Amino acid sequence: MLVLGLTGGIATGKSTVAAILSSPAYNFPLIDADKLAREVVLPTTRGYAKIVAHFGPNVPDLLLPPDEHGHRGLNRAALGRYIFANENERKALNAIIHPEVRRAIMRKMVYHWLISRADIVVLDIPLLFEAKFDLFCGLTMVVACNPDLQRERLLKRDGHVLTEKEADQRIASQMPIDDKAQLADVVVWNDGDLDELHAKLATMIANIRPSRLRKWIEWIPPLGLAMALACFIRRYFFSPSGAREKKT
Numbered sequence: 178m179l180v181l182g183l184t185g186g187i188a189t190g191k192s193t194v195a196a197i198l199s200s201p202a203y204n205f206p207l208i209d210a211d212k213l214a215r216e217v218v219l220p221t222t223r224g225y226a227k228i229v230a231h232f233g234p235n236v237p238d239l240l241l242p243p244d245e246h247g248h249r250g251l252n253r254a255a256l257g258r259y260i261f262a263n264e265n266e267r268k269a270l271n272a273i274i275h276p277e278v279r280r281a282i283m284r285k286m287v288y289h290w291l292i293s294r295a296d297i298v299v300l301d302i303p304l305l306f307e308a309k310f311d312l313f314c315g316l317t318m319v320v321a322c323n324p325d326l327q328r329e330r331l332l333k334r335d336g337h338v339l340t341e342k343e344a345d346q347r348i349a350s351q352m353p354i355d356d357k358a359q360l361a362d363v364v365v366w367n368d369g370d371l372d373e374l375h376a377k378l379a380t381m382i383a384n385i386r387p388s389r390l391r392k393w394i395e396w397i398p399p400l401g402l403a404m405a406l407a408c409f410i411r412r413y414f415f416s417p418s419g420a421r422e423k424k425t
């Protein structure tokens with residue numbers, strides 16, 4: 178099973194690519210880190226309790242009004258405004274959420290390896306390199322576009338909840354897109370229209386599909402584990418970690 182780590186800058190088009198790759202044209206299972214990051218902070222979770230304890234004193238509107246079960250979910254807009262304006266607090270939130278997300282991703286990977294037996298599993302994760310999740314991927318793919326277009330897409334999509342300043346803060350909180358492109362095994366430039374994107378993906382996927390022989394070798398648990406370990410070691414020792422340290 179090839180784990181395809183899919184990343185990019187905010188609003189460069191990761192989710193659009195993920196939607197194409199999980200559509201019937203490809204049918205690749207999708208692990209969505211943004212979705213998992215929401216699940217691990219639902220009321221009653223350990224992540225939620227840590228966030229309330231850490232951010233409650235400084236973010237007065239951190240909690241939403243109670244729902245029908247009496248649970249007060251996180252006010253994500255308020256938390257986002259606070260952490261994207263404050264680098265140390267963003268790191269504090271990452272330190273609470275990322276270990277939980279990492280565990281959830283590992284569980285999903287094992288499930289897909291043992292149960293769904295997919296050729297390729299797509300891991301859609303905005304902070305692939307910053308949070309070092311790339312160590313667990315057989316191949317990394319960055320979806321990039323020029324920064325003006327990225328800002329335009331972000332404001333068009335989220336302009337009803339983000340001011341221009343907040344949009345710029347979110348972009349600035351991530352590793353620059355050119356740095357991500359340099360770290361990636363494959364870069365998809367998404368500056369054109371959707372038809373162009375579909376065509377580029379078709380070519381790329383045709384080039385990376387694992388061979389039938391490789392799939393069978395990986396399916397034998399000791400060999401599959403050995404190959405996963407070899408991949409981890411290759412990434413750990415030979416990936417260009419200098420650029421990776423720029424933003425965490």
Ligand SMILES: CC(C)(COP(=O)(O)OP(=O)(O)OC[C@H]1O[C@@H](n2cnc3c(N)ncnc32)[C@H](O)[C@@H]1O)[C@@H](O)C(=O)NCCC(=O)NCCS
Nearest residue numbers: 186187210211214253254256257271274278303304350351
């Ligand atoms: C701050 C939060 C509550 C804001 O929630 P909101 O619903 O407004 O945004 P959402 O979660 O949909 O994220 C939108 C995009 O923001 C960017 N982003 C999110 N968190 C971060 C972060 N910690 N650092 C940099 N960029 C981030 C990503 O590109 C993401 O796709 C939320 O983003 C969060 O919990 N972030 C920390 C967890 C995290 O790192 N998630 C990314 C995947 S592991």
Ligand SMILES: Nc1ncnc2c1ncn2[C@@H]1O[C@H](COP(=O)(O)OP(=O)(O)OP(=O)(O)O)[C@@H](O)[C@H]1O
Nearest residue numbers: 186187188189190191192193330334369370371374
């Ligand atoms: N090739 C394209 N042509 C036109 N619009 C596009 C294209 N690719 C993406 N978009 C649009 O740009 C916006 C951002 O794309 P998307 O939501 O896929 O980004 P993302 O990288 O997943 O963002 P985030 O990090 O916030 O999750 C969306 O509104 C999407 O419809």
